[in-house]
């Protein structure tokens with residue numbers, strides 16, 4: 420069993436200069452279409468993980484500020500819910516157009532605060548904008564249903580209504596897309612929202628909110644509350660317990676997701692959770708090895724391994740194990756580590772010191788227990804096997820047959836994404852159905868798209884984002900019964 424890695428290092432550059440010249444960089448939070456400080460006046464620093472430089476300060480908001488934002492969104496909902504589907508569609512389209520017009524700048528802001536290579540940031544912005552594009556269209560296609568009545572004197576129909584204020588808590592690994600995937604669906608359904616972006620990446624969120632206002636999205640419909648990690652728990656508690664908030668959509672770690680789920684119980688909120696994964700990536704002996712290696716690079720090393728659908732455990736059939744590992748090692752050698760803003764860099768820094776330390780410890784734990792670091796041998800007691808790595812470390816484990824690998828792949832409480840490579844058609848159907856996950860990549864390492872339903876099973880989450888199912892999280896079914904003679 421082998422571990423192949425390429426831990427990034429940190430180098431200094433000129434990013435904060437770039438930030439200073441940008442028109443979309445904001446240092447205030449966004450409530451009721453106004454740029455506002457924290458009522459306490461407190462701020463926190465946003466830094467560039469590539470060099471530790473401070474990029475700027477944003478408000479460190481607290482309970483009062485959050486209640487205020489919720490209030491504003493609650494008031495705005497009273498009119499926004501009565502806009503027509505077409506009105507909402509047109510506004511989303513205008514927002515999309517502005518996001519597209521400003522895509523380069525948003526990508527540069529994202530690289531500066533998240534560290535991801537500029538080419539990946541540009542890719543994320545295109546993906547993120549795609550959700551606004553998609554939901555501007557879906558807004559007009561929220562159908563109801565008329566059913567055959569069981570009596571002659573009643574007519575029955577079901578319509579969809581927006582749930583109300585949606586609280587959106589997002590992570591740093593996709594600073595734009597995790598917001599648009601939620602906010603696009605919420606607005607399309609007729610909901611207003613309060614967004615709490617991750618403390619590491621608030622600038623991307625604020626830039627997008629700026630463009631939403633410029634697009635004419637009415638005040639109070641989108642609000643962004645920024646806060647430091649220290650205040651995240653108190654801000655989160657308001658969002659989860661306020662009776663004025665109808666639903667919570669959260670993307671982040673499983674632990675925090677479970678906590679928020681519990682907190683939402685007191686007001687019986689709609690909850691949509693997209694939590695951690697522990698994706699199996701299986702390569703069967705019939706697979707096209709080149710494609711499987713290419714898929715691994717895309718699936719494991721994209722965003723420096725910091726995606727919840729990243730391959731976490733690579734299972735390679737015994738007969739092709741050595742061949743696969745050799746090819747993967749070659750491919751990993753071709754990756755370039757550095758500052759995401761520099762040309763040709765494919766692996767930026769990890770998001771922060773805590774993450775870098777965790778990944779290092781996972782590798783050390785594996786090595787201590789006998790892994791060979793080519794890159795080492797892994798067994799099931801190693802933390803690297805059981806925990807979500809969220810870093811550019813590929814753990815390769817040999818297996819004998821399909822039964823065995825499915826049993827091991829499914830022996831986890833996570834169930835977000837899974838991948839496998841095979842050219843055996845019967846096997847493809849069997850494995851696709853038996854993998855205990857919400858999304859399966861078959862001979863494909865990248866599966867996210869606005870058109871497709873993203874989400875997990877088991878402890879990886881509840882609900883679906885993107886696709887037409889995304890709207891369901893923000894709408895409820897209202898049954899209308901018409902009596903007549």
Ligand code: ADP
Pocket residue numbers: 588589590591615616617618648651652653654655656670671672673675676678679
């Ligand atoms: P990660 O470990 O990847 O940072 P988290 O789940 O901790 O993932 O963070 C995802 C989002 O959840 C961030 O916006 C973060 O600020 C927020 N968050 C973290 N802890 C809490 C909490 N106790 N209540 C509400 N939000 C939280």
